[in-house]
Amino acid sequence: MTTIVYPAQPEQILKSLSRLWTALGEEEKHQGKPTVLRACAMTLIVATDEPDLGFSASQTIAELMHEHPSRGIVLAISDRAERDLQARVFAQCWKPFGKAQQICCEQIEVTVRPQSFPLVGPTLSGLLAADLPVVFWCRHHAALAPAATSDQTAGIGAVMRLATKTILDTKDMDLECLFRRMQQWRTIGRLIADLEWTRLTAWREPIACLFDTVRDNPYSNFDRVEVAYTGDTVPASAVYLAAWLAHPFKAKVSLRETSGPSPGIQKVMLHSPGEIVVLERDRSDHMTLASTRTREREYNYTEPTLYSLMNEELAIIGSDPAFDSAFEHAQEILNSVR
Amino acid sequence: MSLALQTTAELNPLQDSLRFGRRVPPCAIVIFGASGDLTKRKLLPSLYRLFYERRIPPSFAVIGSSRTPMSDDQFREKMRNSVSHFLEDAPFDGDVWSSFAQCLFYIPGDLNDPASYDRIKQKLNQVEQSHKTAGNVLFYLSTQPSHYEEVVAELGAHGLAHGNGWRRVIIEKPFGHDLASARRLNDEIHKVFEEAAIYRIDHYLGKETVQNILAFRFGNGIFEPLWNRRYVDHVQITAAESIGVEGRGAYYQETGALRDMIQNHLSQVMATVAMEPPTVFDADNVRDERAKLLRAVRIMKPEEVAKFAVAGQYGPAHVGGQDLPGFRQEPGVSPDSQTDTYAAVTFFIDNWRWAGVPFYIRTGKRLPKRVTDVAIQFHAPPLGLFNQETRTGLMAPRPNLLVLRIQPDEGISLRFLSKSPGSGMRLRPVSMDFNYGSSFGERTPTAYETLLVDAMSGDPTLYTRQDMVEASWQIVEPILEVWGNTKFDFPNYAAGTWGPKEADEMLERQGRKWRVP
Numbered sequence: 001m002t003t004i005v006y007p008a009q010p011e012q013i014l015k016s017l018s019r020l021w022t023a024l025g026e027e028e029k030h031q032g033k034p035t036v037l038r039a040c041a042m043t044l045i046v047a048t049d050e051p052d053l054g055f056s057a058s059q060t061i062a063e064l065m066h067e068h069p070s071r072g073i074v075l076a077i078s079d080r081a082e083r084d085l086q087a088r089v090f091a092q093c094w095k096p097f098g099k100a101q102q103i104c105c106e107q108i109e110v111t112v113r114p115q116s117f118p119l120v121g122p123t124l125s126g127l128l129a130a131d132l133p134v135v136f137w138c139r140h141h142a143a144l145a146p147a148a149t150s151d152q153t154a155g156i157g158a159v160m161r162l163a164t165k166t167i168l169d170t171k172d173m174d175l176e177c178l179f180r181r182m183q184q185w186r187t188i189g190r191l192i193a194d195l196e197w198t199r200l201t202a203w204r205e206p207i208a209c210l211f212d213t214v215r216d217n218p219y220s221n222f223d224r225v226e227v228a229y230t231g232d233t234v235p236a237s238a239v240y241l242a243a244w245l246a247h248p249f250k251a252k253v254s255l256r257e258t259s260g261p262s263p264g265i266q267k268v269m270l271h272s273p274g275e276i277v278v279l280e281r282d283r284s285d286h287m288t289l290a291s292t293r294t295r296e297r298e299y300n301y302t303e304p305t306l307y308s309l310m311n312e313e314l315a316i317i318g319s320d321p322a323f324d325s326a327f328e329h330a331q332e333i334l335n336s337v338r
Numbered sequence: 339m340s341l342a343l344q345t346t347a348e349l350n351p352l353q354d355s356l357r358f359g360r361r362v363p364p365c366a367i368v369i370f371g372a373s374g375d376l377t378k379r380k381l382l383p384s385l386y387r388l389f390y391e392r393r394i395p396p397s398f399a400v401i402g403s404s405r406t407p408m409s410d411d412q413f414r415e416k417m418r419n420s421v422s423h424f425l426e427d428a429p430f431d432g433d434v435w436s437s438f439a440q441c442l443f444y445i446p447g448d449l450n451d452p453a454s455y456d457r458i459k460q461k462l463n464q465v466e467q468s469h470k471t472a473g474n475v476l477f478y479l480s481t482q483p484s485h486y487e488e489v490v491a492e493l494g495a496h497g498l499a500h501g502n503g504w505r506r507v508i509i510e511k512p513f514g515h516d517l518a519s520a521r522r523l524n525d526e527i528h529k530v531f532e533e534a535a536i537y538r539i540d541h542y543l544g545k546e547t548v549q550n551i552l553a554f555r556f557g558n559g560i561f562e563p564l565w566n567r568r569y570v571d572h573v574q575i576t577a578a579e580s581i582g583v584e585g586r587g588a589y590y591q592e593t594g595a596l597r598d599m600i601q602n603h604l605s606q607v608m609a610t611v612a613m614e615p616p617t618v619f620d621a622d623n624v625r626d627e628r629a630k631l632l633r634a635v636r637i638m639k640p641e642e643v644a645k646f647a648v649a650g651q652y653g654p655a656h657v658g659g660q661d662l663p664g665f666r667q668e669p670g671v672s673p674d675s676q677t678d679t680y681a682a683v684t685f686f687i688d689n690w691r692w693a694g695v696p697f698y699i700r701t702g703k704r705l706p707k708r709v710t711d712v713a714i715q716f717h718a719p720p721l722g723l724f725n726q727e728t729r730t731g732l733m734a735p736r737p738n739l740l741v742l743r744i745q746p747d748e749g750i751s752l753r754f755l756s757k758s759p760g761s762g763m764r765l766r767p768v769s770m771d772f773n774y775g776s777s778f779g780e781r782t783p784t785a786y787e788t789l790l791v792d793a794m795s796g797d798p799t800l801y802t803r804q805d806m807v808e809a810s811w812q813i814v815e816p817i818l819e820v821w822g823n824t825k826f827d828f829p830n831y832a833a834g835t836w837g838p839k840e841a842d843e844m845l846e847r848q849g850r851k852w853r854v855p
Contacts, residue, residue, distance in 0.1 A: 211353075
């Protein structure tokens with residue numbers, strides 16, 4: 001069931017949502033028992049300039065609802081929008097395996113003309129789920145690019161002001177420009193997350209395991225980190241990984257291009273005087289951790305999807321000290337590489 | 339999190355507890371009693387699910403052992419059928435099973451045959467090479483409790499308690515059948531394994547909702563100030579089952595509800611509800627506080643047992659168009675059995691926080707529905723401003739009630755009074771509800787998934803320690819002794835009812851009544 005709301009006044013949108021829940025409740029009256037559970041643990045706002053008018057963003061939100069029930073608000077910014085601001089409300093429902101009751105989350109799709117993007121703040125303010133965190137997922141690539149217009153910059157600024165946390169993705173973006181802007185946002189107190197950092201968890205976890213045995217750890221004296229990646233430009237993930245590893249141990253960093261089964265990081269090497277430890281993605285679904293001394297371990301590797309990355313990020317609403325530290329030092333590494 | 343893990347996390351500069359999952363090192367699990375119910379209903383479905391979610395590493399193997407002659411392939415096929423049948427809240431994936439099955443092995447053998455342990459040792463050496471299990475082994479004793487001492491002794495005699503990696507042993511409940519036997523069993527196990535390697539499982543402690551009691555109490559600022567005798571009138575803990583003994587009559591006849599549920603699961607739940615906050619959230623501190631609480635429970639004198647404890651046994655009944663047998667009519671049960679299928683006990687905790695507050699615990703089979711919850715009933719307001727309406731019979735006064743629902747419909751609700759719309763001050767009880775599903779999506783790990791990961795990772799926080807086991811035997815032992823010398827007039831409640839009338843009378847004598855969950 002969907003309802004178009006125009007003009008997109010928060011009051012009107014909220015009334016539509018209320019009517020939606022009333023309609024869903026009708027079924028309960030017939031059955032005489034609760035059949036729908038209304039679920040909401042946060043407001044998730046997605047801004048997108050993708051040509052599908054937010055369709056793929058809505059699909060990912062629908063998947064995420066299962067783990068992170070939320071009031072989803074998709075802002076589709078497009079020249080093709082029929083009106084300045086127009087909203088549509090509907091419910092995302094699913095029935096957990098083996099359960100009789102449906103779980104439903106509400107979703108609001110707002111189509112916005114580009115010139116109205118800076119003006120979305122008041123509308124969104126009225127739509128936030130009360131007293132719950134607000135996460136902003138910025139999928140508006142043009143607004144993150146060096147050539148972003150003032151409307152685009154103001155637009156994401158307006159949403160960011162409402163957000164507890166902003167998630168963006170520096171993959172395939174101009175890192176120098178975007179790192180600079182991220183630093184500016186961080187300076188004024190915005191909580192920023194980068195999905196390129198999230199992609200690293202599968203790499204960071206096995207490496208971190210090596211340092212669990214603290215006493216007489218043979219690895220703690222490594223002095224050089226080497227990160228090999230595929231692609232023409234250095235991915236942010238390679239810079240982050242190098243920063244995360246090198247900083248605590250004051251190790252030197254080298255980044256180099258290589259070949260591999262798919263884009264991204266392929267190999268990490270930790271060089272110490274007596275040993276070299278290598279974590280390598282030797283197949284598309286497999287990683288091996290080996291050292292010149294003794295150990296060898298195998299790990300499954302799954303190429304992360306947007307869903308899995310967002311799923312991980314939405315579980316962290318507050319600050320992320322490991323990322324904060326890596327980001328600080330990633331800027332230095334990026335500057336030295338350039 | 340254990341102290342060891344925490345220290346490691348603090349010192350490891352690359353640790354990232356926000357994102358990294360619990361580390362499960364490579365290991366092999368040896369299950370004794372592999373053709374039994376627990377293995378097929380709980381252990382294998384949990385291990386499969388952990389494998390499905392990639393929460394256990396590829397360097398992993400399971401060696402099942404029991405008397406039933408089977409090949410590896412027959413064991414795999416049998417477990418495939420069980421897992422696909424008993425998997426909870428999750429679909430079965432044939433492809434994932436094919437990979438998982440490669441980690442399953444079977445060694446037939448008698449528990450008292452030394453040659454069986456030699457074959458297990460040989461297989462462990464094999465999988466250490468083929469599956470790179472690093473010599474780490476977790477032994478799971480899922481046998482009849484009477485075999486525990488024997489199996490552990492054989493593990494020691496065959497050098498299986500030590501090896502290239504760590505060695506741990508999980509022991510299912512019941513840990514002894516009274517205080518003396520629990521102590522004896524502990525002494526025997528300690529001859530082979532150190533305390534740090536002994537994991538006494540109580541699966542209630544692994545339930546998300548039981549763990550959430552600690553989060554609810556100590557992660558929020560508003561509840562703990564009310565959590566004491568000044569505000570709490572009494573606490574009711576209910577664990578009701580609608581089913582009977584389901585073919586386990588012979589086993590159950592030797593156990594009874596008090597031993598089966600209250601001595602272990604429900605006393606641990608009570609300890610979780612009533613314990614003091616630990617100074618640090620780690621295994622030792624959390625277990626210290628639980629143990630301290632159990633030691634503060636007043637031990638009944640024999641003459642007090644009749645006043646504070648009620649035994650029951652269900653009789654036959656016609657429920658929902660179906661004739662249900664009484665306990666004495668169940669297969670394997672003696673026709674004059676004196677076993678309690680229902681037990682209700684009033685405990686008092688003699689410490690500063692809870693002095694004078696009764697904790698009512700009841701459990702039983704063939705009750706009207708399956709439900710486990712904890713209800714904290716607060717004192718009524720000091721002044722009855724709205725009693726006038728009560729005198730008209732519109733509403734009896736009802737104190738606030740906080741209910742922690744452990745299963746099913748996991749969640750928390752707070753009952754309070756609200757004005758009914760319209761003229762006049764007519765009040766009506768309403769409920770403020772938190773349901774897990776409305777905030778945390780669809781699936782939470784089962785208790786066995788949680789506890790297996792903890793044991794493999796070396797975190798004993800949710801396992802019981804010997805002092806906790808002994809303290810919980812101490813509080814039920816006087817009741818067991820009196821009941822053991824009593825000839826009850828059983829059956830005293832019909833299937834499908836909330837237990838014997840004596841249980842209602844126990845509360846009525848104190849001016850209270852059981853909730854209807």
